[in-house]
Amino acid sequence: QAIDDDCNQTGQLLAAMLDWPQGTFVSRVELGAGSVRVEREVDGGLETLRLQLPAVLTADLRLNEPRYATLPNIMKAKKKPLEVIPASELGVSGGSPRLKVLQVQEPPARAGGQKVEDVATLVEKLRHAGRI
Amino acid sequence: AMAWRAAPRAAARLLLGRRGIASCIDPSVGLTEDQKEFQKVALDFAAKEMAPYMAEWDEKEIFPVETMRKAARLGFGGIYVKPDVGGSGLSRLDTSIIFEALSTGCTSTTAYISIHNMCVWMIDTFGNEEQRRRFCPSLCSMEKFASYCLTEPGSGSDAASLLTSAQRKGDTYVLNGSKAFISGGGDTDVYVVMCRTGGPGPKGISCLVLEKGMPGLSFGKKEKKVGWNSQPTRAVIFEDCIVPVGNRLGAEGQGFSIAMQGLNGGRINIASCSLGAAHACVLLAQEHLTVRKQFGEPLANNQYLQFRLAEMATRLVAARLMVRNAARALQDSREDAAVLCSMAKLFATDECFGICNQALQMHGGYGYLKDYAVQQFVRDIRVHQILEGTNEVMRMIVARNLLQG
Numbered sequence: 099q100a101i102d103d104d105c106n107q108t109g110q111l112l113a114a115m116l117d118w119p120q121g122t123f124v125s126r127v128e129l130g131a132g133s134v135r136v137e138r139e140v141d142g143g144l145e146t147l148r149l150q151l152p153a154v155l156t157a158d159l160r161l162n163e164p165r166y167a168t169l170p171n172i173m174k175a176k177k178k179p180l181e182v183i184p185a186s187e188l189g190v191s192g193g194s195p196r197l198k199v200l201q202v203q204e205p206p207a208r209a210g211g212q213k214v215e216d217v218a219t220l221v222e223k224l225r226h227a228g229r230i
Numbered sequence: 231a232m233a234w235r236a237a238p239r240a241a242a243r244l245l246l247g248r249r250g251i252a253s254c255i256d257p258s259v260g261l262t263e264d265q266k267e268f269q270k271v272a273l274d275f276a277a278k279e280m281a282p283y284m285a286e287w288d289e290k291e292i293f294p295v296e297t298m299r300k301a302a303r304l305g306f307g308g309i310y311v312k313p314d315v316g317g318s319g320l321s322r323l324d325t326s327i328i329f330e331a332l333s334t335g336c337t338s339t340t341a342y343i344s345i346h347n348m349c350v351w352m353i354d355t356f357g358n359e360e361q362r363r364r365f366c367p368s369l370c371s372m373e374k375f376a377s378y379c380l381t382e383p384g385s386g387s388d389a390a391s392l393l394t395s396a397q398r399k400g401d402t403y404v405l406n407g408s409k410a411f412i413s414g415g416g417d418t419d420v421y422v423v424m425c426r427t428g429g430p431g432p433k434g435i436s437c438l439v440l441e442k443g444m445p446g447l448s449f450g451k452k453e454k455k456v457g458w459n460s461q462p463t464r465a466v467i468f469e470d471c472i473v474p475v476g477n478r479l480g481a482e483g484q485g486f487s488i489a490m491q492g493l494n495g496g497r498i499n500i501a502s503c504s505l506g507a508a509h510a511c512v513l514l515a516q517e518h519l520t521v522r523k524q525f526g527e528p529l530a531n532n533q534y535l536q537f538r539l540a541e542m543a544t545r546l547v548a549a550r551l552m553v554r555n556a557a558r559a560l561q562d563s564r565e566d567a568a569v570l571c572s573m574a575k576l577f578a579t580d581e582c583f584g585i586c587n588q589a590l591q592m593h594g595g596y597g598y599l600k601d602y603a604v605q606q607f608v609r610d611i612r613v614h615q616i617l618e619g620t621n622e623v624m625r626m627i628v629a630r631n632l633l634q635g
Contacts, residue, residue: 176264
């Protein structure tokens with residue numbers, strides 16, 4: 099989930115471009131010789147995969163505990179230099195965004211439901227609405 | 231998996247309350263960006279490293295050395311001590327904010343950390359270069375712990391009448407006497423001791439730094455206390471205890487002044503600890519009033535309880551403003567700093583005890599059970615109205631300012 103558009107694509111796109119295996123939503127990592135064993139947080143629970151290295155991994159929040167910032171580091175943070183490097187200097191072409199936002203809309207307001215007499219009518223209405 | 235949304239950081243919850251809306255008691259109001267960061271670290275640390283253990287530390291009387299050393303690694307061991315000897319070099323206001331936040335996790339432990347900080351500051355400020363380099367780095371990292379030794383069995387409020395004598399013999403002092411109610415006593419390594427090198431009264435008092443292991447230095451039994459149980463309290467006994475002259479901070483006769491200047495900051499720190507406890511208790515009360523039902527509705531529907539909660543919140547904010555105002559005066563070296571510190575300590579410790587006590591009352595019978603945190607906050611902050619200068623002595627200081635000016 100990129101911090102700008104939350105699209106859940108960056109790691110996956112990178113892996114595809116590099117043709118490397120991917121382990122996304124990783125909550126546990128075990129490096130082996132030439133491969134890595136990862137546990138992924140999926141809707142149904144946990145999925146364990148072994149990926150050949152090199153691989154792309156994206157981290158789930160359960161992967162580790164962030165360190166506390168120390169007081170001296172907090173004070174130094176403001177003074178750290180922020181170097182801005184234009185994409186052209188890195189020899190990267192096509193640095194302009196390829197995603198265009200066409201429209202943003204709210205989901206439709208929730209409409210009232212319908213009560214039906216029997217199962218046959220229910221099936222017929224669902225079919226009519228294209229749900230089955 | 232939108233898991234990140236499901237786990238609000240404990241710190242955010244403490245600041246924003248249950249509904250995620252900045253409330254009237256938000257302690258981050260008016261702070262700089264840096265101060266908000268310090269506060270966040272301290273609140274996170276309090277929620278993760280202290281709050282889950284505060285009951286156990288209280289019940290088993292555990293001095294949580296490893297947790298305090300973890301805090302020291304973040305810079306909490308010498309918050310207002312200069313960086314060249316390992317301190318964090320922050321202001322008194324920054325310090326107040328940090329102790330207030332840590333106190334929400336465990337008031338007793340935070341209060342000890344503040345006493346430790348006070349001692350390191352005294353050595354940092356009044357010690358010579360050799361003393362600063364000898365003592366401060368290992369204290370800032372909490373490799374070693376410190377205790378402040380002023381009170382004696384015969385001199386509490388009348389501190390300047392202390393009797394522990396330090397007789398000069400060549401290039402040493404020989405100490406005889408005892409100190410009472412010393413926080414950390416017996417477990418700590420470094421003792422900042424006010425003793426009499428000269429005549430009677432404050433001008434005859436000097437400040438010596440002693441170390442555990444010095445011959446003639448021993449400790450009384452561990453006291454059994456109503457609260458502050460995560461720090462041991464013992465008498466400190468000197469029997470022909472030999473201390474090198476090189477361990478004296480500042481000049482002979484300067485000791486009382488050093489002690490009092492230490493206490494100005496100490497009073498702000500203790501008051502800040504009271505603020506944290508009171509804030510935690512307001513949130514506990516708010517939660518309980520919403521959840522507990524009697525007579526067919528949540529307690530929160532009762533106007534009496536609504537009004538009491540509102541009063542608690544109002545007094546908390548008032549106390550916080552007093553404390554932060556005093557912290558600013560002290561860091562700006564204003565002439566009225568000492569009396570403002572006394573006022574803040576008096577007001578905040580009294581008000582916050584009232585807040586915590588009222589929160590306990592709102593919990594009904596549950597408030598009296600040790601399964602519920604509110605009683606520990608009440609027990610832990612009760613002593614804040616007594617030590618670092620009783621609230622009666624605070625009144626003396628304010629009255630003197632008004633009537634002798």
